[in-house]
Amino acid sequence: MLTWGDLDGILDEACTTVSRQAIAKHLAQLEAVGLVEQVDVEPGGGRAVRYRALGTTLTRLADRLETIGRGWDRRLARIREIAESCRRLQPAARARGCHNRRLSPACPGDTGDHETGTLHRSDVGDTSLCLGSSEPKQSPTGTPRTEHAMRPRTTGTTRLAILSLTVSAIALSACGAQVADADPQSSSASESCVDTSGDTISIGFLNSLSGTMAISEQTVHDSLQLAAAEINADGGVLGHELEIVTEDGQSEPAVFAERATKLITSDCVAAVFGGWTSASRQAMLPVFESNDSLLFYPVQYEGLEASPNIFYTGATTNQQIVPALDYLVEEGVESLFLVGSDYVFPRTANRIINAYAEEHGIEILGEEYAPLGHTDFSTIVNQVSAAGADAVFNTLNGDSNVAFFREYTNSGLSAEEMPVLSVSIAEEEIGGIGVGNVEGQLTAWNYYQTVDTPENEAFVEAFQAEYGEDRVTSDPMEAAYTSLYLWRAMVEEAESFAVEDIQTVADGVTFDAPEGLVTVNGENQHISKTSLIGRIGPDGLIHTEWTSGEPIEPDPFLEGYDWAEDLS
Known part of the structure; x- marks a missing residue:
């Protein structure tokens, strides 16, 4: 309701x-x-x-x-x-x-x-x-298109x-807004202006380089730049050198929508890579659908969505949140306190967690939200402490995590007494929070810098060679890096930059990513991913505690779970 x-x-x-x-x-x-x-x-x-x-x-x-x-x-x-x-x-x-x-x-x-x-x-x-x-x-040309x-x-x-x-x-x-004629056949907004006649092809990188989400999204932008440089050094895409147009989403959903429109209609990019919060993604979704363009979204999210104009290279719910809850149950957790930022992803994620908890006999002892960028967590932490839950499930985003964990530690709570499992804290955020404030705490992702694969070793080496040996890699940046290579593979499979051609060939496209082999599911445009639960070590890195062992097929609508039938 x-x-x-x-x-x-x-x-x-x-x-x-x-x-x-x-x-x-x-x-x-x-x-x-x-x-x-x-x-x-x-x-x-x-x-x-x-x-x-x-x-x-x-x-x-x-x-x-x-x-x-x-x-x-x-x-x-x-x-x-x-x-x-x-x-x-x-x-x-x-x-x-x-x-x-x-x-x-x-x-x-x-x-x-x-x-x-x-x-x-x-x-x-x-x-x-x-x-x-x-x-x-x-279609934009007026010819019939089949329902995707x-x-x-x-x-x-x-x-x-x-x-x-x-x-x-x-x-x-x-x-009070100005728009062109809404008839699809008469609207020029939906007609692609992508130019493939020259030696270059333009693509857009749209990340928050300022604002509360910059702590997380700057590293995603860096990894996209690395992937583009590698692809250009390897001959580009269909013989075209990638020309990057960068825009700052400023941690504001409305700005993301505005800049996405500019990238598509003014800069004529073949695809856009970026976004982090679900609010930013949902603000951009109608822009990409109305202009029949492609967004590659690199961050885990709440699921319950599948747009033909978005490829989701981060985890959906059954690849992160559900495995995290399964892990906590295996560890004997019988009660949870839910803490999250006040926007789409945390609230939807917590509805899913509540449904799971009801099915599995887990008691939810509290559920509290704070605005993005919030820095005073004394009241929430006091509520967490008083509740005495077995664990905390954390869906805070951005630099609010810094204030939350510092307050958590200052209050005397610890990973041993009441562990926090987070789904939006990766290696990049640990440095800003302070290792001492999060050591021993748990995270759920699909990639860590410590993943032991030849592809990851090469990825970490290349990233640190480009940006400094002190820089760390993380799940969202790896998913962004992977997204650019998947787009390249789809374009080359289709022998075309056209959106419809890419959608047609997408199913089954694979990439040996740093996290392991990933495969595009053409039905929902998510990718298969191996689930990992990790523990933050004194070195500031995250070390795997549990793994699903093999890639999990994406199920964004949780069709395979009876307890999720009533979610909407």
Whole structure:
């Protein structure tokens, strides 16, 4: 169920995003919990038709919220103002059948109001989504494209991830934003400007080089630069030298979206590599989907997502969080305290942890969040200490970890008394936190600098030769390094830089990465990864305590876990 805070965030983003797909996703989330009814319009009906359909939806949302109350007066007024602006643009919208019956076999049981385009539920439940037109999607050139088989689930979470072509344009003019015509066939934004005629090919590196996440993301940028230099020294990609365009995401999701747009539409890059927080990824996702471009995302995340325009080279949930919980159970942990940053990844990860805990008889004694960049953890650490849990599961990100572990140590807590298992602390962060504050603590990743493979030995040697012998390597930077080599392998397999060609050949592409052999899963565009649990040593490095022994196939929607069926 969405919280009021979630709803507030959705409505805020609905008035700032430039993506049709993002708005469709938000409306689908609201529909799934009964706050709005899905509105269906014919994709060829033009921008005005879609605006009116959205106006109808927003009006119904306002009506629903008015019956609930809870101090939404100002928000309701704004929703009604936007809705009226939308509805004035066109007198009618038409509904046309059910889109993608493979995903919603119950669609024939629906009845529709063909004047407003509203779908009413007759024989199906509230969580059944009947979306859009039965006509095939159009490519930027106007030729039909087949639906990309990207969402393996047909219930719960997957329905929230389906991006409808219906209700596909928000009246951004009413929200104060300027956008081009929303018709896909008339929009130049979705037409690639990538130039392959010369000796070079441009790619984008988009990382936080400033702000609270710079402590983590600078090293990712360094590893991407190393991979690019190595590839260029080896002849480039299809005979083209890589030309790097670097942008700073400034640890702000909105900036990531803005810079991604610039890289795609102004710098004409063939692909973008970067992002860290899930907030930054979700801000960029609609940009890449609306422009049909590719993002290679290098960081472990909460799962429950699979976009055809993103390749996920960090771990998904069943490759990091679930193995970490299995390890804690094996070690006899019966209670946990959850601490995380207040944004998408930690909150979703903790919902998954709670579901796992209920199934496995683990007691959750507390769950606390702090804003990104937060530095005062005295209250949270006091709560952790008073709870007396067997262990702490930590999903804090960025430099908040420095303040948290220093306070943890100062309070007298230790790894022996109450160990902390972290999923966002790697070798790079240990130096900033101070080894003495985290020695003996646990981490869950898929790569450590201490991994014993010939490929890793060469990787560490090359990185330190380029940036200094005191520099360390870490999981996210290794996943970023790997992502550039995987992109090269896909391009060369496809003999093309075109997005659709890369997507077509991606399944089964492999790379002997520093972490071990990785393989792209073409169905969800994640990669197989070996899970590792490590302990931080006095040398500031992380040493493997437990390994899955072989790569784990990615399962971003946790289809293989009965206890995860109700997650959304």
